[in-house]
Amino acid sequence: MKRLIILILLVILTFSAMGCGRQPAADTDKTIVYTTIYPLYFMAKEIGGDRIDVTNIIPAGVSVHEWEPGTRDIANLSKADLIIYLGMDLDSWILKTQSSSSQAVYYEASKNIKPIEEGNTVNPHIWLSPKNALIMADNIKEALISVDESNGEYFEQNYKMLAQRLSELDKRYSETLSNVSKKSFVVYHKAFSYLARDYGLEEISVIGLNDEQEPSLAQISRVIDYCKANDIKYIFTEPLVTPKPMQTIADETGAQILTLNPLGGLTEEEEKNGEDYISIMQENLKNLQKALE
Ligand SMILES: [Zn+2]
Incomplete structure (x- = not known):
């Protein structure tokens, strides 16, 4: 390969050495x-x-x-x-x-x-x-x-x-997230650390930075314990990853599952529905608000 x-x-x-090298783009x-x-x-x-x-x-x-x-x-x-x-x-x-x-x-x-x-x-x-x-x-x-x-x-x-x-x-984001009663939220991978940093929240994740990692049983049970200890009512999955570990956490804790979109890509369906970066970020905020209220 x-x-x-x-x-x-x-x-x-x-x-390109044969003479079709790029010309500076003409105005047209x-x-x-x-x-x-x-x-x-x-x-x-x-x-x-x-x-x-x-x-x-x-x-x-x-x-x-x-x-x-x-x-x-x-x-x-x-x-x-x-x-x-x-x-x-x-x-x-x-x-x-x-x-x-x-x-x-x-x-x-x-x-x-x-x-x-x-x-x-x-x-x-x-x-x-x-x-x-x-x-x-x-x-x-x-x-x-x-x-x-x-x-x-x-x-x-x-x-x-x-x-x-x-x-x-x-x-x-600032107004909504400064008025919520809970300050921590549970996600699959650490996609929302900057959001947490910039708006005064704490991100709890099952795995690390890469959504291709498989969570260990220890990682899953650590989050289950956290949810129980902190009375977490909602946890977040992502559209692109298998929700299986999150389903396990939800089953064990009685928490409901909401979606936070990490926005790495826009699916054809989202595109067809006229979604874009801003509309999905607003949707993320709506779901965060619901989980943190
Ligand atoms: Zn990611």
């Missing part, structure tokens, strides 16, 4: 943008509007933690003007796709965000706090301007509208 990837990279390299051409995960895609689309052609790389319905690009993804990326990735070790595979044949600018969207670290590991789930989303939107605006200055004014305008919506979201 690795050999095949190298072979294809060589082919791409050869073809749309800037070709790739993003790794859905929240970045959403923000790039909102800010870039009709001046960019944006594609998200990681498909919906898979774990963003374990995903690696295939040969076709790598070939597609070689056509990009701008590649926006999250950083914080979530999508570091992206840097392996850099090649001399592509002039794509690689931009790390987590710039200027204060990381939550556990030992040597950084928690990458920054997008689940609206406060971070505001910083990410600013970064993505800068990224777009860096590759297409001629549309700078347009990107600024769109950014202002998005920042306004994100500020309102932040305000709703």
Whole structure:
């Protein structure tokens, strides 16, 4: 597999060496943008509007933690003007796709965000706090301007509208979550640590940072004990992972199950229903409020 990837990279390299190297995008051409995960895609689309052609790389319905690009993804990326990735070790595979044949600018969207670290590991789930989303939107605006200055004014305008919506979201989170009586919530994996940090809550998780891990019996019983000791009435599952350990916890404690969406991707159904980053974040807040009241 690795050999095949190298072979294809060589082919791409050869073809672009043959004289079809990228020209700087003409004003009439749309800037070709790739993003790794859905929240970045959403923000790039909102800010870039009709001046960019944006594609998200990681498909919906898979774990963003374990995903690696295939040969076709790598070939597609070689056509990009701008590649926006999250950083914080979530999508570091992206840097392996850099090649001399592509002039794509690689931009790390987590710039200027204060990381939550556990030992040597950084928690990458920054997008689940609206406060971070505001910083990410600013970064993505800068990224777009860096590759297409001629549309700078347009990107600024769109950014202002998005920042306004994100500020309102932040305000709703702050107001709602400062008025709840419970302060801790139980989830499957540590996707909501930034949300907890930024809005004064405590996240209790069954497993660690990666939703592909299998929980041990000890991890499950630790959470069962916590729920019983703290009179937890609701626990949270995620749309993309098997709810089996959470079902066990619910059965053992009598807690009901609600959903918190970690927003790594948007399913086709969610897309069809007109859902987006903001509507799902509002839904998350509604469910959090219900659990914490
Ligand atoms: Zn995750």
